[in-house]
Amino acid sequence: MQTHDLTRHLKENFGFSEFRDGQEAIIKDIMDGRDVLGILPTGTGKSLCYQLPSILLSGVTIVVSPLISLMVDQVKQLRASGFKSVTALNSFMDREERLAAMKNLNKFSLIYLSPEMLQNDWVKQSLHSIKVDLFVIDEAHCISQWGDEFRTDYLKLDQVIKDLNRPPVLALSATATPEVQKDIIAKLDCPDMKPHVYPMDRKNISFAVEQFPDPEDKITRIVDVLKQNFAPTMIYFSSRQWAEKVAFALQDQVQQRVAFYHGGMEQTDRVLVQQQFMNDQLDVICCTSAFGMGVDKPNIRLVIHFHFPPQLESFIQEVGRAGRDGEPCASLVLFTPKDHYLPQMLIQSELPEETDVSKVSRALRSYWKDGTNLPEDSAFSAEMELSESQWSFMKFQYEKYGIVEGRALIMDPSSAEIQQEIVRFMKERWTYKQNKLTEILQWIHQSGCRRESLYRSFQEHVREPSVVCCDACGFKVEELCFKENQVSYISQSWEDRLKAVFGQGGSYDA
Amino acid sequence: MFNWILLTCVHQLKGERTISGIFNLLTGKRSSQTMQDARGYRLDQFFGIYSHLGREQLEHRCVQLKQKDLIIVVNHAFPVLTEKGKEYLARYDGPEFKSFDGMKSHRMVEEFQRRVSLLIQTWTNIGRGNNGFIPLVDHPKTQRMVKQIYLSTKKDTSKWIHSIHNEVHTLLSKLSPVEAELFAYRLTGAEVIGMTREQLKEKFSLTVEDVDICLQHTYYHIFQEVKKNPGDYPALTLCVSGLDAQKLITDSAKRTYRYIEQGMTIETITRKRRLKESTIQDHIVEAALVLPQFSIDQFLSSEDQQTIVSTADRLKTQRLRHINQELEGRFSYFEIRLALAKHQMNVEKGNPYANA
Numbered sequence: 001m002q003t004h005d006l007t008r009h010l011k012e013n014f015g016f017s018e019f020r021d022g023q024e025a026i027i028k029d030i031m032d033g034r035d036v037l038g039i040l041p042t043g044t045g046k047s048l049c050y051q052l053p054s055i056l057l058s059g060v061t062i063v064v065s066p067l068i069s070l071m072v073d074q075v076k077q078l079r080a081s082g083f084k085s086v087t088a089l090n091s092f093m094d095r096e097e098r099l100a101a102m103k104n105l106n107k108f109s110l111i112y113l114s115p116e117m118l119q120n121d122w123v124k125q126s127l128h129s130i131k132v133d134l135f136v137i138d139e140a141h142c143i144s145q146w147g148d149e150f151r152t153d154y155l156k157l158d159q160v161i162k163d164l165n166r167p168p169v170l171a172l173s174a175t176a177t178p179e180v181q182k183d184i185i186a187k188l189d190c191p192d193m194k195p196h197v198y199p200m201d202r203k204n205i206s207f208a209v210e211q212f213p214d215p216e217d218k219i220t221r222i223v224d225v226l227k228q229n230f231a232p233t234m235i236y237f238s239s240r241q242w243a244e245k246v247a248f249a250l251q252d253q254v255q256q257r258v259a260f261y262h263g264g265m266e267q268t269d270r271v272l273v274q275q276q277f278m279n280d281q282l283d284v285i286c287c288t289s290a291f292g293m294g295v296d297k298p299n300i301r302l303v304i305h306f307h308f309p310p311q312l313e314s315f316i317q318e319v320g321r322a323g324r325d326g327e328p329c330a331s332l333v334l335f336t337p338k339d340h341y342l343p344q345m346l347i348q349s350e351l352p353e354e355t356d357v358s359k360v361s362r363a364l365r366s367y368w369k370d371g372t373n374l375p376e377d378s379a380f381s382a383e384m385e386l387s388e389s390q391w392s393f394m395k396f397q398y399e400k401y402g403i404v405e406g407r408a409l410i411m412d413p414s415s416a417e418i419q420q421e422i423v424r425f426m427k428e429r430w431t432y433k434q435n436k437l438t439e440i441l442q443w444i445h446q447s448g449c450r451r452e453s454l455y456r457s458f459q460e461h462v463r464e465p466s467v468v469c470c471d472a473c474g475f476k477v478e479e480l481c482f483k484e485n486q487v488s489y490i491s492q493s494w495e496d497r498l499k500a501v502f503g504q505g506g507s508y509d510a
Numbered sequence: 511m512f513n514w515i516l517l518t519c520v521h522q523l524k525g526e527r528t529i530s531g532i533f534n535l536l537t538g539k540r541s542s543q544t545m546q547d548a549r550g551y552r553l554d555q556f557f558g559i560y561s562h563l564g565r566e567q568l569e570h571r572c573v574q575l576k577q578k579d580l581i582i583v584v585n586h587a588f589p590v591l592t593e594k595g596k597e598y599l600a601r602y603d604g605p606e607f608k609s610f611d612g613m614k615s616h617r618m619v620e621e622f623q624r625r626v627s628l629l630i631q632t633w634t635n636i637g638r639g640n641n642g643f644i645p646l647v648d649h650p651k652t653q654r655m656v657k658q659i660y661l662s663t664k665k666d667t668s669k670w671i672h673s674i675h676n677e678v679h680t681l682l683s684k685l686s687p688v689e690a691e692l693f694a695y696r697l698t699g700a701e702v703i704g705m706t707r708e709q710l711k712e713k714f715s716l717t718v719e720d721v722d723i724c725l726q727h728t729y730y731h732i733f734q735e736v737k738k739n740p741g742d743y744p745a746l747t748l749c750v751s752g753l754d755a756q757k758l759i760t761d762s763a764k765r766t767y768r769y770i771e772q773g774m775t776i777e778t779i780t781r782k783r784r785l786k787e788s789t790i791q792d793h794i795v796e797a798a799l800v801l802p803q804f805s806i807d808q809f810l811s812s813e814d815q816q817t818i819v820s821t822a823d824r825l826k827t828q829r830l831r832h833i834n835q836e837l838e839g840r841f842s843y844f845e846i847r848l849a850l851a852k853h854q855m856n857v858e859k860g861n862p863y864a865n866a
Contacts, residue, residue: 076644251712260708279703494682495679497702498678501694501704504672
């Protein structure tokens with residue numbers, strides 16, 4: 001397709017008059033029927049790379065995405081912008097809704113699916129009856145065992161693609177080191193996949209890391225920073241309790257509008273907080289990694305990590321939410337010497353231990369002897385005292401060796417060899433995750449240029465920043481002075497508030 | 511406010527039901543036991559008014575009531591009012607939430623609430639030319655309904671916005687100031703996003719339960735006023751269409767009821783449906799509670815029914831064990847429950863619940 005045609009379609013369907021870096025080249029290759037690997041940083045419009053083709057192609061575009069919340073957000077946004085022939089099939093849909101969607105699969109041009117849904121026989125069959133013109137794998141790094149968010153379901157995608165008559169494949173990711181990129185191509189069995197890799201370093205972020213003896217000191221530090229800076233700010237936590245606790249402390253001590261956000265909140269409240277932040281009714285948001293999926297707020301100036309994530313990839317994604325408008329912004333990581341315990345515990349809750357393997361193996365054997373099926377995943381993991389992610393990790397291993405299929409036992413599970421193999425693999429994963437953690441710890445503790453060492457493993461050349469680079473290169477948090485939010489506290493009656501809600505004049509406080 | 515509701519429940523239950531019983535009542539558990547309790551202890555107005563209340567949350571509140579010496583818990587589970595608790599109820603001067611009628615309308619009010627908030631969001635956004643907004647409500651049914659309303663009012667959106675503004679204003683003026691404030695700050699329009707429950711709690715120095723209860727009650731109040739005087743509230747009336755009282759009976763109980771109508775015995779139905787006998791009995795009690803036309807004479811003569819009901823009245827209790835003992839074990843628990851259920855139905859007849 002001609003360049004000017006693509007630009008015309010972009011304007012007609014999305015209202016943009018030009019493509020962002022990388023989009024056009026990827027879309028062209030897709031329209032030529034090629035397999036494409038797209039590595040684009042967060043916030044550069046990855047999803048447009050398949051949304052536009054889905055409109056232009058006559059058949060259906062399928063998008064596999066691991067995060068249901070992300071999927072649902074995207075569908076909502078697309079529908080909101082007038083793109084109606086889109087749906088998301090996931091386990092949260094009620095039966096009626098799902099039935100209605102399944103019956104009309106043909107009518108959609110874009111279908112989002114979770115990888116689990118692709119393993120559902122019913123879904124598989126329904127997909128056979130439609131013409132799939134493009135198969136998209138979002139967050140493709142999940143397929144790689146070198147990627148930290150490794151998802152066992154992703155390893156089955158190559159088979160799904162073959163079953164669907166081998167449509168062109170687009171694999172997308174924002175964080176994939178060269179080794180992960182190779183792995184994606186191999187695991188999807190698409191040797192001719194054409195890579196499009198774009199730099200992920202952000203020229204407008206300044207980096208700083210600060211150490212404190214105690215978590216309480218971090219709060220004091222944040223209070224100081226927020227007394228100087230009035231601009232949209234995100235503070236990341238790895239625990240819900242801390243997110244709430246710090247939000248309350250800041251509400252007391254800082255003249256800014258602060259709220260917390262995490263996955264344990266009620267649905268409506270989550271939507272409200274997110275929209276308040278988007279709408280500049282909130283200045284500071286204390287959140288877990290659950291926040292931010294699909295949030296594209298251009299003017300976030302400050303990203304503070306109260307806890308650091310378990311790997312550099314997540315960190316890069318999270319700081320990447322700052323300064324999407326291209327204006328200067330900053331990242332500040334606060335840590336205490338004990339902070340590595342939390343991610344360590346996280347790793348432990350994700351991976352089973354050696355004793356778990358023998359325990360599960362004994363249990364499987366008794367089900368095998370009785371000739372009965374396994375209980376539901378949640379029931380079985382509870383019975384085995386495993387977290388769901390621990391069980392899904394092991395289940396996949398048993399599936400890999402053909403012992404388990406769905407909930408049925410196919411083979412005698414007592415082979416010592418296989419057990420050893422599983423233990424070995426588990427240890428490998430464990431080491432891998434530990435290494436990832438060590439990597440980010442090293443990044444925190446090193447004294448060289450932070451920008452250089454952060455992006456070095458993801459791209460050959462790290463670009464010259466447009467702001468003061470990092471604390472090793474002379475950046476001082478004290479010199480930050482963002483003054484964007486004009487907060488005025490007006491007390492108002494409920495009658496004024498109603499007027500504001502209905503757009504009939506009336507001022508409002510947040 | 512929420513404390514007042516809790517203490518009222520404790521008072522009415524007379525130490526005969528556990529905290530779990532209160533939980534089931536407030537969250538609207540659809541079991542014959544809970545519905546029978548709601549009727550028997552005259553707490554039907556609170557049935558299902560707080561569907562997202564957490565079990566731990568309630569237990570936490572009860573611990574606080576205990577610490578304040580407003581209740582004591584006997585036999586590990588049964589809360590009873592203390593003298594101080596009774597005094598609290600007698601002196602209470604907060605809002606009395608008179609518009610709650612959960613048994614009859616909790617389902618309808620939940621849907622009404624979704625429609626109103628989504629419709630206001632839709633009208634105000636589209637009124638400003640903003641067609642792209644993330645809906646506050648996910649329910650596909652609600653979304654379809656609001657879309658229909660929007661399409662039918664498309665020609666003069668601004669007139670409708672004006673109207674719904676006035677209607678809400680009028681209705682809120684009749685409520686306590688705190689209810690009006692909470693409600694106004696909860697709403698989301700085009701330029702103003704509503705507050706979360708947490709934020710409301712902070713702003714008005716309330717507990718999150720008080721926030722929830724006040725918001726709920728305001729919706730009950732509005733719902734009833736609109737139903738009563740649709741002509742006065744044309745915009746809000748659009749949101750009540752199709753919301754009529756439905757029979758409370760569960761599908762499973764309905765099936766059992768049909769078999770009974772065909773003349774099958776409990777044993778036959780138990781076998782046929784492969785359920786426990788006690789489950790089938792629950793269904794029968796449930797049917798007796800909500801279906802006025804259902805006769806229980808095949809299970810219990812009207813004399814026996816009379817005996818059981820008058821014994822319960824005399825003892826002033828709904829406790830099956832006491833009634834059973836008083837009648838020297840002549841009747842099974844099932845028979846006692848059934849007689850009480852039928853009696854409760856008869857008392858309610860003529861009152862809206864009869865077809866609720």
